[in-house]
Amino acid sequence: MIELRSLLRVPCVEVEMGFDISPNGDKVAYSWNPDGRWEIFELSLQDALSAARQISRGKGGKFHPQYSPDGRQLAFAVDFDGSENFHLFVHDFSNDTQRELAPQMNCAHQAYFAWSPDSKQIAFISDQTGQFDAYIIPVNGGDARQVLDAGHPAWKVRWSPDGSMLAVTVEASGIDYGTYLVPVHGGEALQISDEHGVIDAGQACWSPDGKHLAFSSDAPGFSNIGIYEPATRRISWLTHGEGEKQFPCWSPDGSRLVYVLNRGTVSWLAIQEPGKKADLYRLEAGVHYWPEFTPDGRQVIFCFDNPRRPSDLWSLSLAEGVFTQLTHSLPGDLAEVQFIMPEEITYPGLDGTPVPALLFNPHGPKPAPAVIIIHGGPDWLFEMTWYPLMAAMASRGWVVLAPNYRGSTGYGRAWQEASRFDFGGVDTDDVTAGALHLIHTGLSEKKRIGITGRSHGGYLTASCMTGRCRTTTGSSSLPRTCGSCAARSRRG
Numbered sequence: 001m002i003e004l005r006s007l008l009r010v011p012c013v014e015v016e017m018g019f020d021i022s023p024n025g026d027k028v029a030y031s032w033n034p035d036g037r038w039e040i041f042e043l044s045l046q047d048a049l050s051a052a053r054q055i056s057r058g059k060g061g062k063f064h065p066q067y068s069p070d071g072r073q074l075a076f077a078v079d080f081d082g083s084e085n086f087h088l089f090v091h092d093f094s095n096d097t098q099r100e101l102a103p104q105m106n107c108a109h110q111a112y113f114a115w116s117p118d119s120k121q122i123a124f125i126s127d128q129t130g131q132f133d134a135y136i137i138p139v140n141g142g143d144a145r146q147v148l149d150a151g152h153p154a155w156k157v158r159w160s161p162d163g164s165m166l167a168v169t170v171e172a173s174g175i176d177y178g179t180y181l182v183p184v185h186g187g188e189a190l191q192i193s194d195e196h197g198v199i200d201a202g203q204a205c206w207s208p209d210g211k212h213l214a215f216s217s218d219a220p221g222f223s224n225i226g227i228y229e230p231a232t233r234r235i236s237w238l239t240h241g242e243g244e245k246q247f248p249c250w251s252p253d254g255s256r257l258v259y260v261l262n263r264g265t266v267s268w269l270a271i272q273e274p275g276k277k278a279d280l281y282r283l284e285a286g287v288h289y290w291p292e293f294t295p296d297g298r299q300v301i302f303c304f305d306n307p308r309r310p311s312d313l314w315s316l317s318l319a320e321g322v323f324t325q326l327t328h329s330l331p332g333d334l335a336e337v338q339f340i341m342p343e344e345i346t347y348p349g350l351d352g353t354p355v356p357a358l359l360f361n362p363h364g365p366k367p368a369p370a371v372i373i374i375h376g377g378p379d380w381l382f383e384m385t386w387y388p389l390m391a392a393m394a395s396r397g398w399v400v401l402a403p404n405y406r407g408s409t410g411y412g413r414a415w416q417e418a419s420r421f422d423f424g425g426v427d428t429d430d431v432t433a434g435a436l437h438l439i440h441t442g443l444s445e446k447k448r449i450g451i452t453g454r455s456h457g458g459y460l461t462a463s464c465m466t467g468r469c470r471t472t473t474g475s476s477s478l479p480r481t482c483g484s485c486a487a488r489s490r491r492g
Helices: 004-008 388-395 413-417 426-440 456-466 480-484
Strands: 027-032 039-044 061-067 073-079 087-092 097-100 109-115 121-126 133-138 145-148 154-159 165-171 177-183 202-206 213-217 224-229 234-237 244-250 257-263 266-272 279-281 287-293 299-306 309-317 322-325 343-348 354-360 370-374 399-403 449-453 468-470 476-479
Touching (some): 004 388, 027 061, 039 061, 061 109, 073 109, 121 154, 145 165, 145 177, 244 287, 266 287, 399 426, 426 456
Parallel strands (some): 109 154, 370 449
Antiparallel strands (some): 027 039, 073 087, 109 121, 121 133, 133 145, 202 213, 213 224, 224 234, 257 266, 266 279, 287 299, 309 322, 354 399, 468 476
8 A cells, every 4th residue: 555645756857848868969958846835957968877966946836847959958847836827937048147037027927938949038928918929038137028929818829940930829719729920020910820810739849950840730520730831831740540640840950840749648759751651659658758859869758657656757769679777756655665557448328339448457356346537627637647645545446447437538529529518428428437437347347436627627626526417418317426426425
């Protein structure tokens, strides 16, 4: 049995906002919390035995480190109070000092920003006008100037290699993202579109020569990697078909891309040249994040986690196909613990539609106590990732079911849109069907099933406990609290 408090103290490399490789390829900067607070660390990629060096200091959590192209400075975002109202700081390696970039702007910034190629400016996202828009500010002092107001909240920004344009991704209508190409010195912004008009486009990445922009879009039904040519305004598709392809990054010579391929709850690293088949690499069952080529093109650095490994930095040698762990977050006293790995299953929804889910099914007598854990979002999913609460429950012999109900990402656009205008309806039904599955398969019984969730998962927890089941015709039937769902509720 593993104590939850021990698992919650396990540090990990922060994966949502990524890491950065130094311009000369000798170091990597990342956000890590070995003492419970997020700080920026730097690790040598040349000396495997060297210890990580802490770069940041002071109050607040630090995230999204980015080296200046000349390698003399490192910028990062700071959250002082957990409000996600980020401040931008710059660390100067020459004198080991750090300063806030725009202290005169009394507003919130997004954590994502980008250096200009000459290292003299930073493009960032701020809500100075009441909406998150794109700005540029001189690094050595001066006022920020607005460069894009798209009418939608801006999210991420990337600077073109020649310094003439920004690729700004915004949260557009519905579940879509839009990416604008913005001339830095003025002019009309151009939104990525195809022959039918504007399309969903996010996670933009410039090619090294600046002539193309790779992006991820679910316009084809599943997320695929497109390549946009600003000069001709044409899109070619690097990938096709099912599976979610995301986070594209160009090789230094521009001949190929690396991206993450998700199939359900697990992922692979994919490396592909346009017009050719992808080469797939997988450390083991789990989730790969933010792959990036080293400047010499010989390795790919990425983050990885799964239910027995907290997120850490890894490298993949492309010549040998060998994985090497760069950071080591799991404490020694947990290194020999036999963490339970889940399996990805499907179970029938109330209308018969297969619902995907992760199932932790520990050894021991059945029926057993069970917990249904509901993810938030709802535009999110439970992947085969590090999750201390599930690990602690499974170590006690409890069955844990984590449904990826309709409305979840990861299974194509149609699945993600299936709960649109029906929150608390079909998504609640899918969770309810999970409880029925546990009962019908003998894994648990109705008086021994708990349910919990946070954010939208908390809403669905309440919906499951207080609502009524719907049949395929939409009529009411048995109350969920009468055997169709959990007998107990735990707030999460």
